[in-house]
Amino acid sequence: MLLSELLGGMEWKGETPAFDPEVAGITCDSRKVNPGDLFVAIRGEVSDGHKYAAAALEKGACCAVTETPLGLPHELHAPDTHRFYGEAAAAFFGHPARSMTLVGVTGTKGKTTVTNLVKRVLEADGTMVGLIGTIQNEIGREVIHAENTTPEAMELEGLYAQMRDKGCKYCVMEVSSHALQQERIGDSFYQAAAFTNLSHEHLDYHGDMESYFAAKEKLFSRCAKAVVGIDDPYGRRLLEDLPRIAGKELPVLTFSSEAAGADLCAKNIVCHPDRVEFTLLYAGKEYPVRFHMPGDFSVRNFLAAAALCLSLGLPPERILPPLQAVEGVKGRMEVIPTGRDFTVITDYAHAPAPLESALKSLKETVKGRLICLFGCGGDRDRTKRPLMAEAAARYADFVIVTSDNPRTEDPDAIIQEILPGLRGWDTPHVTITDRRRAIYWAVQNARPGDTILLAGKGHEDYQIIGREKRHFDEREVVAEALKTLG
Numbered sequence: 001m002l003l004s005e006l007l008g009g010m011e012w013k014g015e016t017p018a019f020d021p022e023v024a025g026i027t028c029d030s031r032k033v034n035p036g037d038l039f040v041a042i043r044g045e046v047s048d049g050h051k052y053a054a055a056a057l058e059k060g061a062c063c064a065v066t067e068t069p070l071g072l073p074h075e076l077h078a079p080d081t082h083r084f085y086g087e088a089a090a091a092f093f094g095h096p097a098r099s100m101t102l103v104g105v106t107g108t109k110g111k112t113t114v115t116n117l118v119k120r121v122l123e124a125d126g127t128m129v130g131l132i133g134t135i136q137n138e139i140g141r142e143v144i145h146a147e148n149t150t151p152e153a154m155e156l157e158g159l160y161a162q163m164r165d166k167g168c169k170y171c172v173m174e175v176s177s178h179a180l181q182q183e184r185i186g187d188s189f190y191q192a193a194a195f196t197n198l199s200h201e202h203l204d205y206h207g208d209m210e211s212y213f214a215a216k217e218k219l220f221s222r223c224a225k226a227v228v229g230i231d232d233p234y235g236r237r238l239l240e241d242l243p244r245i246a247g248k249e250l251p252v253l254t255f256s257s258e259a260a261g262a263d264l265c266a267k268n269i270v271c272h273p274d275r276v277e278f279t280l281l282y283a284g285k286e287y288p289v290r291f292h293m294p295g296d297f298s299v300r301n302f303l304a305a306a307a308l309c310l311s312l313g314l315p316p317e318r319i320l321p322p323l324q325a326v327e328g329v330k331g332r333m334e335v336i337p338t339g340r341d342f343t344v345i346t347d348y349a350h351a352p353a354p355l356e357s358a359l360k361s362l363k364e365t366v367k368g369r370l371i372c373l374f375g376c377g378g379d380r381d382r383t384k385r386p387l388m389a390e391a392a393a394r395y396a397d398f399v400i401v402t403s404d405n406p407r408t409e410d411p412d413a414i415i416q417e418i419l420p421g422l423r424g425w426d427t428p429h430v431t432i433t434d435r436r437r438a439i440y441w442a443v444q445n446a447r448p449g450d451t452i453l454l455a456g457k458g459h460e461d462y463q464i465i466g467r468e469k470r471h472f473d474e475r476e477v478v479a480e481a482l483k484t485l486g
Contacts, residue, residue: 003038003063006091010084012065013077021062026088026154028081035060040078040085041067049081086186089153096160097188100130100168103308104175104188106219107196107229109354110301111174112459113293114196116329117305118172121314124322130163132156132173134348135330135459139163150179153186177215185222192311193223194304198234199353213237217245225251227307229300231258253311255303257296264303264310271296273343273365273451274335280306280320287320292327294335294345295361331458333358336478340485342368342446346474348458350377350404352387355455359395368449372396373442374456375435376418378409378464385414389421396453399429402438404456405464435463436477443481454478 004020024036030052033039039056041049041064053064054072063074065088067081078084090097103118105111112134119138122129131138137146139162150173151159163171175193179185198213213234220226226242229235242250256262257269257278266289269278276298280287291302302323309319328334336344345362349355355374363370372392376385392399401418403411411433422429432438442452454474457463461473 001092006038006088007076008091010087010091011078012084023062023092026085026092028085028152030056030059033059033061037061038063038065038088040065040081040088042081042085043067080183082183086153086183089157090186090188092154093157093161095187096157096164097171097186099164100160101170101312102188102190103170103172103312104190104193104219104223105173105196105304105308106175106177106180106193106216108199108351109297109357110196110304112348113298113301113329113332114194114304114308115172115174117301117323117326118308119170120326121305121309121319121322122170122172122312124318127170128166128168130159130168130171132159132171134174139166139168142166150174150176150184153184156184156188157186175219177212180218181215188222190219190223192225192227192308193219194227194229194308195220195235195238196229196300196304197232197353199351217241220245220250221247223250225253225311227253227255227304227311229256229304230254230262231256231300251311253307255300255307257299257303264307266299266303269296269299271361271364273362276302282306282310282316285316287316289320290324292324293329294333294365295358296364297357297361298333331460334458336454336475338443338478338482340446340482341448342450342452344443344452344454344478346454346458348456348460349374350456350458352384352391355388356391356395358453358455359391362451362453363395366449366451368447368451369397370395371398371400371442371446371450371452373400373402373438373452373454375402375404375406375411376414376456377405378407378411378414380407382417385417386419386421389418390425391421392455393422393425393427393429396427399427400438400442401429401431402435403433403463404435405460407464408466411465435472439474439477440481440484443478444484 001023002020003023006023023038026038028040028042033056039061041053065076065078105114115133119129119131128140137144228239254262255264257266265281266278275292277290280289306319331348333347347358349358462469463472
């Protein structure tokens with residue numbers, strides 16, 4: 001694509017280069033510049049790309065796009081290079097998202113489960129569907145590794161292009177607050193977008209809950225229809241704010257497992273160790289539901305997925321059977337087979353609210369003790385560490401404090417910041433820094449009827465220690481620990 005073609009319709013300033021080069025690629029990382037690339041200087045959390053614009057040109061970049069003039073040859077200016085980068089990436093791949101129906105899900109909890117559920121429904125009649133999410137990206141049945149919940153702009157648009165070229169009719173994606181704040185989603189426009197909930201998470205990046213919420217709201221300025229969970233106070237705020245955010249009245253479907261006034265409601269909820277059963281109310285009709293994922297929050301995830309599919313024009317008769325056929329989502333309240341008289345569950349809950357929600361739901365079904373094993377990630381929000389402990393102590397019968405992804409922090413120092421949250425509670429606990437040993441201890445000390453929740457890792461099959469990513473799959477560790485029981 002010629003530079004002049006790429007720039008067409010985009011907001012930029014400066015003199016068009018005397019020549020009109022072929023743009024080989026686009027990058028915001030000067031270390032990855034190849035000859036002919038367009039370099040976009042972005043101010044990030046750690047470094048400022050403007051410092052490396054000259055180096056990018058020396059490496060062969062055809063042009064540098066900056067927010068402020070640097071006096072460089074072949075330099076263009078954009079008021080917001082984050083936005084420019086996303087839009088340029090979309091243009092480079094020929095705006096592939098426009099050839100598909102996009103479905104977006106944002107919120108603190110439930111994004112992964114809801115997007116996977118929607119994909120299952122849309123695929124039920126053989127339709128090709130793409131998925132972009134935390135666990136992995138998918139093009140139909142093809143699995144593609146995911147590094148971030150929402151990829152950076154060029155990777156995202158490249159995924160869209162692959163989906164388009166392979167015949168995907170839909171793309172269902174988790175839309176993170178980081179991606180929204182950093183304008184990474186380019187010109188993506190969603191036929192339907194859902195808000196699940198908002199709780200204490202990512203404050204190391206956003207600073208406070210209001211900024212976090214403001215980032216989430218951005219999704220609803222670029223969608224045709226909205227789905228909003230109103231059990232959450234931020235969901236109720238969003239519902240009031242939608243006309244302002246969208247600049248018009250948006251068609252909305254609300255869902256709730258508590259409020260009878262929502263468009264989709266659940267009543268007669270019965271929680272079992274491996275499933276939930278309830279009655280779905282929609283448009284004056286009642287539908288019995290048996291959903292094979294445990295926890296009362298699974299009801300809300302089911303409702304959110306159903307509401308999104310309804311927003312896409314699907315009837316309940318096409319939505320409910322495939323949803324009820326889902327056996328589970330990897331790392332989301334996933335039961336690890338033990339063949340023993342106790343249960344082990346792994347879940348991605350790595351913030352106070354998700355952990356509390358998971359434990360509260362399990363507490364209602366456990367016959368023996370509810371044992372919670374968790375840690376906190378290093379180089380991340382430190383304020384949530386004692387809050388995680390408090391959530392565990394409130395609902396668990398026994399707590400095992402261990403490591404998560406310590407990264408460059410001292411694992412024992414992280415644990416010392418977790419432990420104050422246990423003060424004032426009578427819940428017994430142990431601290432075992434090594435997560436493998438902690439899981440062994442939990443399995444070896446389990447009693448008949450106990451349920452062990454391994455919280456924080458979920459789908460992850462690694463631990464980050466220092467700057468090294470080491471293989472660590474809790475399913476394998478549990479299997480190893482079971483062998484020691486004889």
